[in-house]
Amino acid sequence: MTEPQKLSLTVRIFIGMIAGAAAGLLLNAVFGESGDLVIAGVSLNDNLVDGLFGALGQIFIASLKMLVVPLVFISLVCGTSSLSEPSKLGSLGGKSIGLYITTTAIAISTAIIAALIIAPGEGLNLTTEATYSAKEAPALSQVFVNMFPSNPIASMAQGNMLQIIVFAVFFGVALTLAGDSGERIKAAFNDLNNVMMKIVSMVMAIAPYGVFVLMAKLFASIGFDTILGLAKYFFLVFFVLVFHGLVTYPVLLKTLTGLDPRMLLNKMKQTCLFAFSTSSSNATLPVTMATARQKLGVQPSVASFTIPLGATINMDGTAIMQGVATVFIAQVYGVDLSVTDYLLVILTATLASIGTAGVPGVGLIMLAMVLQQVNLPVEGIALIIGVDRLLDMTRTAVNVTGDCMVACIVAKSEGELDESVFNDPDIEDVKI
Numbered sequence: 361m362t363e364p365q366k367l368s369l370t371v372r373i374f375i376g377m378i379a380g381a382a383a384g385l386l387l388n389a390v391f392g393e394s395g396d397l398v399i400a401g402v403s404l405n406d407n408l409v410d411g412l413f414g415a416l417g418q419i420f421i422a423s424l425k426m427l428v429v430p431l432v433f434i435s436l437v438c439g440t441s442s443l444s445e446p447s448k449l450g451s452l453g454g455k456s457i458g459l460y461i462t463t464t465a466i467a468i469s470t471a472i473i474a475a476l477i478i479a480p481g482e483g484l485n486l487t488t489e490a491t492y493s494a495k496e497a498p499a500l501s502q503v504f505v506n507m508f509p510s511n512p513i514a515s516m517a518q519g520n521m522l523q524i525i526v527f528a529v530f531f532g533v534a535l536t537l538a539g540d541s542g543e544r545i546k547a548a549f550n551d552l553n554n555v556m557m558k559i560v561s562m563v564m565a566i567a568p569y570g571v572f573v574l575m576a577k578l579f580a581s582i583g584f585d586t587i588l589g590l591a592k593y594f595f596l597v598f599f600v601l602v603f604h605g606l607v608t609y610p611v612l613l614k615t616l617t618g619l620d621p622r623m624l625l626n627k628m629k630q631t632c633l634f635a636f637s638t639s640s641s642n643a644t645l646p647v648t649m650a651t652a653r654q655k656l657g658v659q660p661s662v663a664s665f666t667i668p669l670g671a672t673i674n675m676d677g678t679a680i681m682q683g684v685a686t687v688f689i690a691q692v693y694g695v696d697l698s699v700t701d702y703l704l705v706i707l708t709a710t711l712a713s714i715g716t717a718g719v720p721g722v723g724l725i726m727l728a729m730v731l732q733q734v735n736l737p738v739e740g741i742a743l744i745i746g747v748d749r750l751l752d753m754t755r756t757a758v759n760v761t762g763d764c765m766v767a768c769i770v771a772k773s774e775g776e777l778d779e780s781v782f783n784d785p786d787i788e789d790v791k792i
């Protein structure tokens with residue numbers, strides 16, 4: 361008798377996601393968005409949704425996040441110290457940053473053009489009681505100054521990705537220059553890296569359950585009525601996100617490398633499910649990194665640098681939301697923006713993405729910065745905040761796909777892409 365085939369991890373995560381969403385929707389439908397069932401003084405919302413699902417979801421996200429700092433530091437030290445010539449770092453960095461900025465600028469331009477054509481805010485007379493108070497966005501010059509750590513331990517404690525990257529690059533280059541001592545430490549770092557990848561596998565094994573509780577909690581409390589009111593805005597952002605992921609990326613990958621984009625999209629499924637359910641490029645980073653290396657064949661020297669950098673500075677999906685939202689808010693408030701204003705929006709959104717980390721909801725903070733630049737009311741954000749959570753999930757999936765696509769292009773151009781791995785359709789799951 362043949363053994364029943366075990367479902368792949370991607371399929372199990374997908375099932376967890378759908379089952380979680382269905383369970384959440386059921387709770388939502390039965391008890392209502394804010395309704396609750398109290399049996400013998402025990403509240404279902406408090407105990408099951410916020411209590412059990414909330415706690416388990418937080419534990420799952422924390423387990424992913426706990427990997428990020430050590431993983432980025434250790435793998436980037438290994439990656440940098442494995443470069444044949446440290447001078448290669450310059451071209452690696454230049455290409456990665458250049459591509460990240462270009463794809464973000466394309467993303468927001470597409471979004472603005474689509475929004476101008478569809479006009480999602482025209483004729484809408486939305487008033488809102490809600491207010492949105494913008495958090496302080498960092499000044500651009502400060503963003504660059506802040507990249508350099510004055511205390512690397514503090515950078516790690518705060519999870520400041522750009523500072524960790526800068527320190528790891530210094531450390532890795534120093535290892536190659538330090539002769540025998542460097543070699544010994546390098547070997548230890550390579551061992552540590554293997555251990556870290558094992559922890560990634562352990563966390564990924566519980567992903568189907570983690571994803572289930574995250575989805576159940578979200579869908580139990582989401583307000584679908586808000587989406588109906590903002591349907592045009594919601595679906596336009598959604599459509600441009602899908603377009604960017606399924607058209608712009610494949611075209612870029614094909615023209616710049618000749619690689620088959622279907623392979624990329626196919627192998628991104630698992631990472632996208634993580635991104636979708638965690639809404640955070642940062643929390644997804646361990647999975648994105650494993651995907652780039654194990655499924656797409658991007659060599660560690662490129663993956664360990666380009667992927668963490670992308671999780672911080674590359675947010676195409678977020679830029680798309682900002683493009684549509686800016687046009688939407690301008691239309692609702694009846695403000696005419698000039699071409700110069702739109703160029704300013706593109707520039708600000710692209711630069712803003714460099715200084716802000718990939719965590720849930722950060723896109724709205726960046727949007728505040730963009731709106732201020734063109735003198736639109738920041739309170740406008742309150743209009744779209746109700747539907748932002750679902751869009752956040754979708755744009756995070758686009759963000760991580762962009763990170764992997766750029767990693768493939770850079771790796772290919774540096775001769776650091778293992779095409780036999782990239783083209784192997786059977787590598788479905790990250791190894792556990």
Ligand code: ASP
Nearest residue numbers: 640641678718719722723
């Ligand atoms: N959640 C997004 C990310 O982590 C950022 C955002 O759009 O809010 O990539």
